[in-house]
Structure formats: C-alpha cells, structure tokens
Amino acid sequence: MIEEPQAKVPDNGEWRSAFVSDGDTPLVHAASMVELPNGSVRTFWFAGSREGAADVAIHSSVFDPQSGTWSNEEPVITRQQIAEGWGRHVRKLGNVVPVLDDDGRMRLFVVAVSFGGWAGSRVVVMESFDQGKNWRFDGVLVTTPFLNISTLVKTAPIRYSDGTIGLPVYHEMAGKFGEILRLDKDNQILGKARIGHGRKAIQPLVLVDSPSHAVAFLRNENEPNNGFLYQSESHDGGWQWDELAYSSLENPSAALSGLAMAEGHWLIAANCNRIERDDLCIRETRDGGRSWQERWTFHDRERWRGEEMTEQQFSTLIHPELNSDVPPEDPSRLLDRARHNKCDGRLGCEFQYDYPYMIRTRSGDLHMVYTWNKTAIRHLWLKADSAAPNSNEE
Template sequence: MRTAQTFLSCVLAVSCIAGVPALAQRPAAVVTSEFVDPAPPYPQAHASTLVEFGDGTLAAAWFGGSGESRPDVRIWFARRGKAGWDRPVPVADGRSPDGKVYPTWNPVLFAPPGAPLQLFYKVGPSPRDWWGMVITSSDGGRHWSPPRRLPDGILGPIKNKPVVTPGGTWLSPSSREEGTPERNHWFLRMERSTDGGATWQAGAPIASPMGIEAIQPSVLTFPDGRLELVARTRQGALAMSWSRDDGRTWSPLAAIDLPNPNSGTDAVTLKDGRQLIVYNHSAHRPDTPGNGPRYPLNVGLSDDGIRWRNVLTLEARPMPDGYAYPAVIQTRDGLVHVTYTWNRTRIRHVVIDPRRLR
C-alpha cells in the first residue's frame, strides 16, 4: 500500500519537473488587486472570508489584533460597493459570559438562499480547545444578532465556506485538531444541517488509511451530484475525498497532484464546470519542523477534480510570512474574487477573469 510519504515524493517530482519559476502566468487575467484595509488599526490580520449579496455587493471578514491567539484578536467585517471597500468594523470578540476574553479565529461568511447572512467563527485559547460561534444579519452585515454558541461537538466551518448541496442540505466543511501542541491529530469531520442551520449533525471522521492528516477542507460540486473535498495536509500534498450521497459519507482520503506547505487553501466550482483552487505551490516535508514557505500563491484548475494544472501566480516575491489562507468565490457576473493574508499584516483582494485562465 502506498503511503502519504510516497504520494509526497510523487508530487515533489512533478513540481520539480514543472519548475516553479516556469509556472504559467497570465497577468491579463487579474482585473483588480487592492488591500481591503490599507492601514488597519492593528499589526496582524489573517484568515479572511468572502461573500456576495443579491445586489452584487461584496463583504469580507477576517480576524485582526496584536497577534494570533491573543485575547484582543477580534472578527472584523467590511462591505465593498461601487466606491470600494467601506471602513472595516469589529463585529465579534471572544468575551465569555463570565467576563473572560478569549481570542477569536477563522471567520466564515455564508449567505444561503432565503436565510439571513451567517458569520461563523471560533473562540478559545487554541485550535485544540476552541468552540464554534455564529452571528447572523438580515441587512447585509450592517447589524448583527447576539452571538450564539454552536452545540457541543459542532465547530462549524473551520476555514472555508459551506455549500448548499443538491439535496438542499447545508454542508459545513469542518475538521478537528485533537491532542497537545506537541502531539496532536488532524482529521476531517463534516457537519450537515437539513433544517437551515437550526440543528446540526457531525459525521464520522473521514477515513485515512494512508495516514494523511488533513484539516480545513473546501467543498466542490459536480453535475452528476458528486461532491469533492480538497483539504490542507501535513504530508506535503493536498488531499481529496468524495461523496455520492449528499455529503453523508465520504471516501478515504487520497493525495492529489498539487503540493501543500501545511497551509490553508480554498476552492470553488465555476459556472462553466471547471474546478478552481487557490493554494501555495510549495511543499512541506513531514520530517522538517514547521511549515513550508507560503509563497508563491497560485491558482489551479481542474476539469475532473483529480488532475490539476497551475494556471496563474498571484504572488511570487518571498515575504517573511508569505501569502496565506485564501478565500475564493465566483460572483454573479462570472468574475472570481480572492482574498488572502498578505504577510500577516493586511488582507488583499484580487479579482480574476476566469475566461482568461486555461
């Protein structure tokens, strides 16, 4: 049986043959590139999320503060209209009923048809001990409900947006990090709601017979009803899993032919049927401490969710903290919008014309 390390070797070989400097680049595909907030009132920003409203307005959220895992880290939110991005405002923090303040983490915006805007986020001292929270808005993020803690055992979407499946289910791409900082285990565990978010059910951990440890999945859809997860791993390559029953059960994890430096990604199914992913085209070797380099930042395409090709480099210049944790959506006008962490200090927004990607 092939192991995750074997898959990593294959992915690294493909990357070396392709040669990162020679990756296909089509600058004409980039329509806009800007910072959501050019001068934020805090030193660190991370983990952005994107959504489009019915009138074409965009909104983004992220966490910002003095540094990840610190109590002053809050969830920030901004809308973008025809005149550009509005001034961001904090919309959630980690204050608990007993007055203790915890850091907040990884907001996820979700605008399901016929329901209020949902903003999921996590609160707690670390990803091993956090819990899921949600606030809602019926006026496009101008006003928000009081925060509500999700049920025990439900964390909500960990980094990437939920989807509404062909059967009408809200499918929340979730994962777990269990153990201690020195010895912890990662696994995917999907959460489903069949009643518009009133109740949730957590599925069984997705099997990983090859020892691939994965978190932070994205959900892709196919015309025949199949669903695919694409997730970050510790093994140097991205991983996939498939469902044929509306997200109830999932196939064992397998590696795909794109490298991953132990960094978050996001993916979306385009209107033309292609699958698009934003990721770092660099690898992390499991026997090396820490993460691999979070640059360059790239866009990949696939016709079948299995074979992927790198079609665009968004960022290539080395930065101490790189370019990480992208979020991606396709808006009603057909354009693709990406936000991502820029050197841990700001959130960058890029608009791409997918017709120019091949």
C-alpha cells in the same frame, strides 16, 4: 442532493487588486467572503495586536463592484460581545465563515476559545439581519460529546437543494480530521460525515461538481510533511467519503480555497510549492484532477528562499506589491507593519502570502482575498465581462 455549479471561468486574465484592510491593526488573518443581494461582497477577518491576543476582533469591509472600491474597515464583532451573549469567558477569536440565507439573514460561524489553544475551540454562531453591519449571539454548535471542543472552520460552506447547508469543519484534539456538518436554518446538526479516516488532515475544502459527486482537498499535517494535499471523493451527495489519498498538488501544509466550475472542472487557490508560503497561485483541472496546470500566478518568491534578507531588501521587493488598482491609504504604514511581522533581527525577513478564500458571484466574477505578509488583507477580482490574455503578477 447537492446544488451544482452554474458558471464558467472568465476568460479575462487581468485580475484587479486592492487592499481591503488599512493597517490599523498590527496583524490581520484568515479572511472570508459572501455576496450580498445587491451584488456587493462583504469580507470578514480577524485582526488585533497578534494572533490569539485579547484585543482580537472580527473586522469587516464591503466591496462595491460598480465603483471598484472597498468601504472603510470596521470591527463588527468583539470577544466581549460573544462572551456576554454566551455567558462564559472567551479567551480568543479565530477563523470565520459567513452564510447568507435565502430569507436575508446572515450567519457567521466564528471560532472561539475559552481555555487552552486552538484545540479547545468551539464554533459560535452569530446572526445579522442587516447584511453584516450588526450582530447578535445566536448559539454554539454542539459537534462533539466530549466537552464540545476542538471544532474549527475555515472553508466555504456548500448548499443542498432542500435549503440546508453543509459546513466543512475540522478537529485538532486526539487526531486531526475533517467533517461536513449538515445544518438547518436553526443551526441544528441533521447529520455529519467524516471526510476520510486519516488523523493528520485539516481544513477540508469541498467542491461539488454534480448532484451526487464532490471532491475534498485537505491540508496535510503529517510530520514530516511530504508536501502534498490530501484528497477524498464522495459519490453519494457527501454522506460517505473515500479513504484519504495524496493528491498530485504540492502544498506546504497551508490553507487553500477553490471552486467547482463544472463537472471535473475545478480551480484551487493555494501555496503551490512543498516548502514555504512564499508563493500563491490558482491551479486548474478540466479532467477531474488527472492533470493540473497553473492558470494564474500572483506571487512567486522561490528565488529568494533561504537567503538572509535584510529589512531594506525586503521592503524593496514588496514595495511594488503596494501598487494596486486601488492603492492602500498609507503604504508606508503597511511597509512598517510587514517589516515588523516578517523580519527577525537574527534570521532576516521572509515572505508570506496565504489563507486564500475564493467565491464566484452571480455575475460570474471571481473574487479572492488572502493574507498579505500577515499585515493586510488583499483582494483580487476577475471580471467576467471582458477578455484578455492570461497574465502573471510578481
């Protein structure tokens, strides 16, 4: 039996914003979050000179909801640290997904590559007994009989009533598809369930809205891409899944996140168009996906899509986004990083807001982090204890 959601959506429309990362590294990406026992939120992401570089490490910061501030970011896991614990070469690190167990131990599932590209990934498990400050190598998930490669993580785990977890994973070699791994506290795989039977669907987001029912949305990797997410449902606690079908949600083959608030009541955070990652919104359904509305829109740069934008024009447009409730330490450094990451001397500049990750804390607050122009991790926070009309942020 799968644990059900318990809380409702806050009525407050005033999302607060802050930058989690401080621009120390040229590139950051793929943040994730977990709530700590005291109500704080710890975030993880990978950071380095570029994606896949040898200097990429896992960075982290902690959000204090009482003060509304983030701690200084720190590298908490390095490529060398994993290599030493594993006893083999580690070429690069990628996505991470945290889990806090009932006994206080924290597990971090880390995508690690020894050879080749992301299709050669394995999922390494690190463990911490001080809420994510210090880590030690725990093991590697054995997920496939063929060299145990091509398994990656991205989206939040689900919890079963017996204390086990369901870890959504996906594969990128000899077909692209999603699965759920059911893991015990020792990271032994008790079972696995394939989500759909297509071969072009990755990064499954699994939303549980009753003890037996779950819905999964998956990123569409078909070429050419028709611009819609895949969808599948399970009616037996996640063991069997319907055949993949196209949902009604537009998406440019980009990562997504979401929450089940109640039966048939879901929130999906994603890029909300069929072409580019230049917008970001949260969509809501209250009828099990038969109809959707855009509940909150945080970025929408469609009007500039396809234009030859200069670095000066790009800087002018994104500068207001630095005016967060908690401003970055060095806005000029973030602007320089963003221009470097998103501007090309021949092709001009483009916007990018992607890889959202949402959680709901015990207080009922909603938190979302995402990658801002490949340069910073940005945080959005919606408190549950106040009310205001819905608002949009440009």
